[in-house]
Amino acid sequence: MKIWGYILWATVAVSTGILVLLGYFVDNPAIHNVRLLILQWATILAAVALFLGLANLWSVHWKKVSDQEKGWPYSAVLMLFFIVTLAIGLVFGPDCPIVANLFNYIQLPVEASLMALLMVALVVAGFRMATQRRDVVSMMFVGTAIIVLLGYSPWVIGGNGFVPETMGYLRVWLTQVWSAAGARGILIGVALGSITTGLRILLAVDRPYGD
Amino acid sequence: MSKEPILGLAALILFIGLMILFTITRKRWPVALRSIKGFEALGIAIERAVEAGKRVHLSLGSGSVIGSDSAAAFAGLSVLRRVASATILSDKPAIVTTGDGAMTMLAQDTLRTSYQQARVADRYRPVMARMLGPTPFSYVANMPDVLANNDVAVHILNGSFGSEGALAAAFGESEGLFVLGGADDVRSQAILYATAGHPLIGEEVFAGGAYLNAGPMHRASLQAQDIVRILVVAFILIGTLLRTLGVGQ
Numbered sequence: 432m433k434i435w436g437y438i439l440w441a442t443v444a445v446s447t448g449i450l451v452l453l454g455y456f457v458d459n460p461a462i463h464n465v466r467l468l469i470l471q472w473a474t475i476l477a478a479v480a481l482f483l484g485l486a487n488l489w490s491v492h493w494k495k496v497s498d499q500e501k502g503w504p505y506s507a508v509l510m511l512f513f514i515v516t517l518a519i520g521l522v523f524g525p526d527c528p529i530v531a532n533l534f535n536y537i538q539l540p541v542e543a544s545l546m547a548l549l550m551v552a553l554v555v556a557g558f559r560m561a562t563q564r565r566d567v568v569s570m571m572f573v574g575t576a577i578i579v580l581l582g583y584s585p586w587v588i589g590g591n592g593f594v595p596e597t598m599g600y601l602r603v604w605l606t607q608v609w610s611a612a613g614a615r616g617i618l619i620g621v622a623l624g625s626i627t628t629g630l631r632i633l634l635a636v637d638r639p640y641g642d
Numbered sequence: 643m644s645k646e647p648i649l650g651l652a653a654l655i656l657f658i659g660l661m662i663l664f665t666i667t668r669k670r671w672p673v674a675l676r677s678i679k680g681f682e683a684l685g686i687a688i689e690r691a692v693e694a695g696k697r698v699h700l701s702l703g704s705g706s707v708i709g710s711d712s713a714a715a716f717a718g719l720s721v722l723r724r725v726a727s728a729t730i731l732s733d734k735p736a737i738v739t740t741g742d743g744a745m746t747m748l749a750q751d752t753l754r755t756s757y758q759q760a761r762v763a764d765r766y767r768p769v770m771a772r773m774l775g776p777t778p779f780s781y782v783a784n785m786p787d788v789l790a791n792n793d794v795a796v797h798i799l800n801g802s803f804g805s806e807g808a809l810a811a812a813f814g815e816s817e818g819l820f821v822l823g824g825a826d827d828v829r830s831q832a833i834l835y836a837t838a839g840h841p842l843i844g845e846e847v848f849a850g851g852a853y854l855n856a857g858p859m860h861r862a863s864l865q866a867q868d869i870v871r872i873l874v875v876a877f878i879l880i881g882t883l884l885r886t887l888g889v890g891q
Contacts, residue, residue, distance in 0.1 A: 639751065
């Protein structure tokens with residue numbers, strides 16, 4: 432019985448994948464329409480899955496609060512604001528000013544402050560890299576970052592003379608030649624990796640939907 | 643019919659053909675994978691975590707199932723299967739976090755299957771796979787709590803990350819964890835190189851399955867990638883040479 436379930440899920444996943452893929456390569460209106468229909472279904476299912484994900488988020492924090500685990504007051508605050516925001520959104524609609532204010536004055540500043548924290552994290556990581564990871568590649572990474580940062584400084588951009596001009600030239604040379612070439616090489620590798628990952632799912636070798 | 647779809651279809655057929663060919667011929671022509679320090683160290687780090695009664699945390703990032711950013715997270719699911727198998731009988735089994743509802747469900751299915759295959763389905767709990775937050779920064783804002791309060795020793799980032807990936811790695815480093823970081827985005831890879839103790843570069847983020855012995859097709863797909871990469875490089879060099887000689891201008 433279990434093997435039939437496995438064959439059924441794999442068949443549905445593989446045939447759906449092949450139909451969507453064919454829609455990109457075969458210029459046939461019927462296949463094209465089927466591809467669009469399946470993609471619409473996928474979008475709707477992803478939206479439903481978001482609700483299930485939020486239910487999962489709720490259950491994790493509910494467990495933390497009910498078991499009084501370490502840090503449970505934070506979970507309680509999260510659950511409180513979860514209910515408040517959801518209730519306001521459901522009663523007044525997503526376009527109401529209260530929801531917009533919650534987003535603009537709570538979520539946006541918090542996310543912006545995390546972005547600022549990212550800058551601090553990068554500086555600390557750069558320092559740690561220079562002091563702890565003493566291999567050639569790491570030294571080149573830190574050295575290049577310092578040259579490019581100096582190359583963007585007002586001293587170089589607005590300055591005249593041999594040193595500022597050389598620094599400006601170095602910055603352009605590093606970012607437009609070495610960095611661009613390296614990024615393209617990495618992009619080719621990522622694209623090839625993405626293709627093989629997709630093909631393994633299409634061939635039912637990888638089955639993220641379970642067995 | 644224009645040339646591009648035919649070329650695309652031909653490339654896909656070439657890929658599938660090479661993957662099947664290398665899977666069939668794997669015993670006749672065995673292949674040695676090049677060393678990726680991160681994956682080599684990961685196996686040891688997982689063993690140590692299991693022995694020490696610590697947990698492995700896998701982050702699949704904030705990418706969604708639909709969209710171009712899903713591939714890295716799907717590669718992360720292959721890693722999850724192997725990590726789950728390695729830690730299933732531990733006191734502290736692996737946990738996985740995502741920033742997308744659908745990806746959470748896929749992670750739950752992957753974990754459930756691993757537990758069923760190990761015949762310990764009763765030990766599986768749905769909260770082992772968690773959605774931390776629906777936006778990239780809300781996802782990463784919840785991560786310190788997960789790392790600090792779950793006895794995590796190994797922190798794997800294998801998925802789709804933007805700049806928030808650097809924070810996710812930095813949180814792990816500040817806790818003194820083993821951090822393996824890989825993303826599909828070039829800029830994220832650059833900042834993960836600086837912040838993660840064991841960064842993955844380029845297509846290495848997709849190679850986890852092959853290095854963790856997820857199956858012969860994973861190794862075969864790496865070989866197929868290498869062959870196609872050589873072809874792409876050859877085409878680029880030939881094109882550059884022809885342009886330099888003035889052909890096609």
